[in-house]
Amino acid sequence: MEIIHSDVLVIGGGLAGLRAGLAAQKRGQQVIILSLVPPKRSHSAAAQGGMQASLANALKGAGDNEDVHFEDTVRGSDWGNDQEVARMFTHVAPKAVRELAAWGVPWNRVEAGERTVIIDGKPVTLTESADAHGLITARDFGGTRKWRTCYVADGTGHAMLYAVSDQTIAAGIPVHERREAVALIHDGERCHGAIVRNLIDGKLSAYVAKATCIATGGFGRLYQATTNAVINEGIGAAIALDTGVVPLANMEAIQFHPTAIFPAGILVTEGCRGDGGLLRDVDGHRFMPDYEPEKKELASRDVVSRRMEAHIKAGKGASNRFGQHLWLDITLLGEAHINHKLREVKEICQYFLGIDPAKQWIPVRPAQHYSMGGIRTNADGAARGLRGLFACGEAACWDLHGFNRLGGNSVAETVVSGMIVGEAIADFCASTAGELTVSTALIRQCFERAQSEFAAIANHHGKESASLLLREMQATMTAQVGIVRHGEAMNAAVNTLQDLLLRSRDLGLSGRRSGADPELTLAWRLQKMLKLALCVSYGALQRTESRGAHFREDYPQRNDADWLKRTLASWPNSEQTLPTLNYESLDIARMELPPGWRGYGTRDAIEHPLTAGRQAEVEATRAALASSDRHAVQAALMPFRHLLPAHLRGDNARIGQHPGENA
Amino acid sequence: MITLFRKPKPGAAPRRLTLHILRCNPADPASKPYLQAFELEEAEGMTLFIALNEIRATQDPSLQFDFVCRAGICGSCAMLVDGRPALACRTLTRDYGSDITLAPLPFFELIGDLSVNTGKWMRGTAERLQTWIAQSEAVDLDALEARMEPALAEAIYELDRCIECGCCIAGCGTAQMNENFVGAVGLNKIARFRLDPRDTRSDAEFFELIGDDDGVFGCMSLLGCHDLCPKELPLQTQIAFLRRKMAVTGLY
């Protein structure tokens, strides 16, 4: 048994994992990062549209600040998120963008003078100020009141991931590529690292660390139609679930992106609509204004996706041999804009559809896109249930996004949470709690358990085919736990998935290859993925309300009275075929922004009895401090800066204003 | 209004494709590389991503290959398609004959079948060429960001678009002969950081990294890199540019 030691083990080489690793390493901790693939191939690279941060440089971003970003984020989440975390996040996001700028991300910049943009289908001339010339610019994104999404053409995630990855190389942090964490080393109280499988030779080894951080990204591959990469199978979340003591939160909160090309599911960025693209139906009619007169195409993703599905259901979908879809029209943006700012989109259309988006409309239909849920952590990123275990990025439920995340808030979250959680990890390692106390017996026990898991599959010779079961699971999830949900369908889905879980214990492999047999890898992962699928579907079935991306036809209202709470799914006994669900209430009394209407979508929430009281309190505080600085008001309502590492507490400068000054 | 796919010949029977795949398992010293033929029915809009996954699901679950984004943006899936490097995930079978030969990228360490370890080489090259922003000053995260001309930012991004797929290396005759050659990917990165004002290195410092026959002077202008780069990076002009700068540096 090979044992590899480090202070910090980061599982995941995407933006979140790399940034957290860097932060811990800068504090003197020795870090090892694991990744299924070379880190620059992580799915963070696929983020096209941009990263939100309230820099307020662009004309249409003028007046933006942390407060506006905070409110947009909370509304976007449908009040399902943690407001303290949202505050921490919106405060640090500008710092993160600026740090990335210094690390070489070629953010698009403000060009002083006139330029023509498309707003609401019409060309509009904007005059950018000379003051802002050369500062980082921003584009419009769904669900935001200001143009706040910083971008690098439509390769934002790529540019960010490369810059951060290059910094980790510069810092000499080793990334062990083509390794998969297959189990956590723990004793039910403290996490000591992970058992890791080498995907080249199939060998297992033990990585022992003071602190372990899971940053394994999303689990879109539970679905058939998804914008996610094929490696987004959620194994990081699954091994946390497998401990029996670490809960996954809000797994039912799954985001569907409105514009995935049909049928391949490859994403074309929200930037298309942000920059002025329109959605059209079979008749070429622009239908979004009919449903959402205010935000139109730029309502939040859950709303747009739902409206699109409803429109297709109403018989207005266009069709091709693969089924029904709608059109995304960016022809009005012009060839020059598409060639410069939407290049990836152009390439994708060219290669996967054989069309030129400057001339033709793009066939789109919503597809699974993002998982708001994940390993439940506190504001420091420490996971519930095991000391020494942390999580960040899409794999975590830090709970910035609640039940719907805003476009551009996710890559921002990866970096911001990486900055914050990495510091917390370093603090933990430096504290007495962080001392390494693991016994070799425990390591061996965990190692052997993992070994026997693989051996059991390889030697079973049952009659089921892993790839068939996988397809069945994906089809079930897309058809029955999708954008528009219903109790009956989800009940059926839960039954099917339970059945699949049982059948997955009877797999038969051909066992043709030595080393890391892809067949064995798939079979092993399938069992983990089925458990996650059950967390999603069972959680969705139990949540009898609609909130954010979780929309139920049979319970169309948001129900704050009963459901202003987080679902916590755990799997205490491996013989179970359903997760154990618990709930954690959100504390209205501490909310800076008490529940209300989002500003788009339906307006019929069932109110929580405490909402009105807190609303009055907030208004009273605001009135009392009317003449104070906005930071003072904010601090009176919900202090958060103490939760941040000291060097991230300072005010953010904006043009015409210096740190510490008012907006 | 729009035909979704280019050749919607209605009623035409789908083609039978034969994929000839170079199989090899270096983990098993007894195994010898061989070409194995797999037949399957072509589907509308079929990419090699779809085809290979279908083969793995229905014919040979042990087949090894790498896909991540399956959208042509992560650089994982480069392989030789009929002898030329290409991103398999965005290669449409309809652009090829009914017999397609697939082989792993040459030059890189073979993991098995179509899977090669490009990542390891790229990391090694990054360390060797120090391809990161080397800054002498620290950043104040609370202050306004340094300004940059919009056109310059776009020019940097143009070179930053490399996805480290390795096609340029596999398409380069120099690299086939000299395994220490940094390739177009390495040279392009140096060009990218050289262009970036946030990187404070001088030409003499860059010369230390690429001023030899494993660097820019090793390039024989074969231009396979330029012609095969799936991201259409301007490799030809960037290498020429670097050659001029480094040659001048080399005069002193």
Next chain:
Amino acid sequence: MSQIAKSSPLVPPALPEAHRQTGIPELARQSLNESSTRKSRWPARLDLLQSLSGLFLALFLVAHMAFVSSILISQELFYRVARFFEGEWLFGQPYPILVSLVAAGITCLLVVHAWLAMRKFPAGYRQYRAFTAHKSRLRHNDTSLWWLQVLTGFGLFFLTTIHLYDMLSQPSMIGPYESADRVWSGGMWPIYLMLLFTAELHGGIGLYRLAVKWGWFVGDEPDAGRRRLRRVRHVFSTFFITLGLLTLLAYINLGRAHAELAGERYVPPGNTLNTTVNAGKH
């Protein structure tokens, strides 16, 4: 929480050995360790020298073709040109040694050029196989062209040696009859035919390669620029090969007509004196 200074330096620390788990080529390790010592400037200079020598040779070839093809206009013109290069215009009488000197100079240049270029030849069978396999797999224009350049360069190595030996050893034997006799009666025409094709192809490709290599005449659109350069290269090679063939044909014809009298020297009309002087020397 954390107390690190907000301006922690971003300058990367040196890579500790233990962290090199991803495998860096051996060479990288060296270059990292040696980064304090200054790298040799020679690769840059040699590359420049290779290009300069090639450029000069190619320009020489153009001039040389113009000079030998003067036979197409008239025998007398060729005769005058030959004498011109022997310095008659300067010293009042021809000194063939000058031609030998030029030939010696060109020979040196060729040696230098060939030596520099040979660094790029496949070293050994493994590299040879690697490249040829690559070339036939790839079916890529510029890659195949380079191979052609290697092959023609290899050929030139022998062909120019023969030709230059002639010019070095018998510098005075340049003239309409002398040359024609060498071509026909001396049986040199197959050599010249090969030399013509190899030199023109090699020079043409070489000039094209110089342009893309240093980024000259490429313009803003590299792909369009290259298409343009390729056309220029075609025109260049075709023109000079045609010109050369016609010239060679002229020598052959003249040589056949003059075969009976092979060895006789050309006397330009109305200039008997000079000829006798010259002839007397031999």
